[in-house]
Amino acid sequence: MTLLPVTVPASLLSIHRLDPESGEWGLRVDHAVATAAGETYVLTGLRRYRGHAVGSADPAEQNFGYQMITRHGVDGKPAATAVFGQAVPGGAPSAVPEGDGATLAVLPDGAVAVSSQPGSTYLLSPDLDKVLASWPMSSGWGKEEGPGEDPFAASIAVTPAGRLLCMISEYGLSDWADAHPNLVAVSGPGALLGPGHKPVLRAIATLDARTDRQSDAGRHAHVRYGDAPVGRGNRPSPSLTEALSELTGTSGNLHGYVDSTMTRPAALGDDLFVVPVFGKTYRSSNRGQEFSFALVDDRGVVRGRLGGLHLRDDSPFTGFDFTVVADPHRGRAFHLNRYGLYAWSADGVLRARMSTADRAFKPLVHFALLECTPAGELLLAHRKQHLLLRVTVPLDLDELAAAVEAALKGYGRERTALKREYAPVNWLWSDDSAGVSHL
Template sequence: MTVLPITVPASLLNVHHLDPEAGGWGFRVDHAVATAAGDTYMLTGLRRYRARAACSADPAEQDFGYQLITRHDSDGKPTATAVFGQAVPGGGPSAIPERDTTTLAVLPDGAVAVSSKPGSTHLLSPNLDEVLASWPMSWGWQSEQDPGDDPFAASIAVTPAGRLLCMTSEYGLSNWAGAHPNIVAVSEPGTKLGPGRKPVLRAIATLDARTDCQSDADSYAHVRYGDEPVGRGNRPSPSLTEALSELTGTSGSLYGYLDSTMTRPAALGDDLFVVPVFGKTYRSTNLGQEFSFALVDDRGMLQGRLGGLHLRADSPFTGFDFTVVADPYRARAFHLNRYGLYAWSADGALRARMPTAEKPFKPLVHFALLECTPAGELLLAHRKQHLLLRVPVPQDLDALAVAVEAALKGYRRERTALKKQYAPVNWLWPDSAATVTPV
């Protein structure tokens, strides 16, 4: 068990005269990934909004919105931070725009991929000091794609053989405006993504097949089904919406999978993936609404879903905790929501459930599950205290509850030691050790 502070460069706080004891600022944790060597990359967001800032001519007093990627070495020491989203006062414009839904992936060559909805991907050097390549996609609110768009993926996960498991977006779905994540696609083993190299992705699953509004301009050459780009009727069939409706017997139901959404697919191996699919979100309560963590193989066949979850008692709609992470090296999947932490084997069997209603696991409601590391550790971020808890998962999932309970007990001890080292104010952890690079 290890606890790491999710830090912010002290120089960035100083340049904006940010007082952690004052109001108007916010800090969030978006994602984290780790390498086989033990390095950890943390993706965060730092913002400030104050009504009086608009009246100030001093750039240091004005509002800002940044995203940050901080690299921690195997000893937990912050070594480098990339700052993007807007220009740092006195610097040039950022090459990477700020986005609300952004995730990281470490590619086999060590480059860090930053992907965001609806389909932008940017590559950073392992030391976070250079943008190596960019494939941008505009916000996706317009009815048609921007002529300048050159997207790659809305999210990327890497399998042990180096395949890229991607989620990509499409325009012209049903009667919706804008671009929506709709395709699950994979690359060939050993694929390289880099400057001048945008590999072909083979579509294996479609979320929604209602594409009557699509035109020839709504396809992308690198996302293909068969010999042609995905578009209109050229796509995997049946769609996940149709397959899951049949599997669950909810076809035609008001609370079925019509107008459903999906979040980042996770790799259970080189040829088996988990695709989280959630029924339509309503303004009133969504407790009891349909959801499935679908198991899809690399031929596009629905192999079932992660089992053992109750639509109400285990609903991820409470708190909107939709993330599923997987360990492709050991073929295991995990999910955390306000009702518990869950673990499955690759056949979809629920192997462990730690209910937050039970005293030893109550602290889990304060954590978000970010990722599983190549070493088989769960990365959990405290939502308020901004600390990363690394929980080693035992080989036998039946022993996971004991490991999680021990990690939660050790968390307090480690937190006390870190508070003495960093002296955080309002759980904002300043760091002066890492090299800071605006990108």
């Protein structure tokens, strides 16, 4: 196991004279990815809110909301940080706006893509010092794609052959006014995404087919089904909503898959993907509501689900932990929620379950699962202590429980060593050794 601090540039803290002891700031970890060489990119968000600071010109009083990507070298040390989302005091406007549900992908050429909902993608240099290209998409209510918009994807995952597995949002779904993630699409092998070049994506799955309100203005020219862009009835059929309702016998059920949502698809291989789909979220408790981690191949056929989960006892709705990650090099999938850590083989068979009711695995409730690295490591972020735990997954999933238990036992020892090095205050880890670029 390896433990990395989720750092914030000391220079940024100095600009705003942020007091770590105050309760006015918050740091979140959105996502993390690693390269085959062992470098790690961590996407975070830092905010401060003061009710009396509205309109203040003093950086020490101003509210702010930044996003940051920090590259850690193979040795775990912060090597570079990009700061974006808003302009620092006295600086030019940020070229990359703050995005909701943002995730990262390291492309085959080493460039770093940051995508956010509903469908914006920004391409950064590997050293995080330049914005190479941008494809924005508005999240305005009732708005369709208009002048100046050139969306690509709400999320990107890269398969071993260099295919881009993407989640795409659409306008005009059912009675929703804004854009929602609704398509799963893939590129061909070795796809190139870069300045002046946006690869064609082939739609393989639709979440919701209620698209009567769509107009031609809302179509994405780069997302195609057959010989034309996806739109209205030109899309994969049946929809995931329909297929999962049939598979689970919940057609017509109030608590089935009508008005469901999906999160970032994960690649189990070059031609097999996991698509997390969740039933409608209600104001009251949602524990026991329908959810499926659907197995979808690159022809759009639903091959089944990741099995062995109980709707109530394993519900991801408690805590809203909806992320599934996968290791396409070894054909494994993983999920962590408040009830346990789960691992499956590529055929959807549950191979390991570590219950948080067990004393050895109870600390897992404090972590969020972010990603699986090319080396087969799970990236887990501590929700309060802002540390990134890398857990090596054994080739034999029957040995995973022992590996996770050992990593959790070693966590405290590694944390103590990092505290001596960084001297964090209130779990805010500042660092001034890495180069900082304000994008």
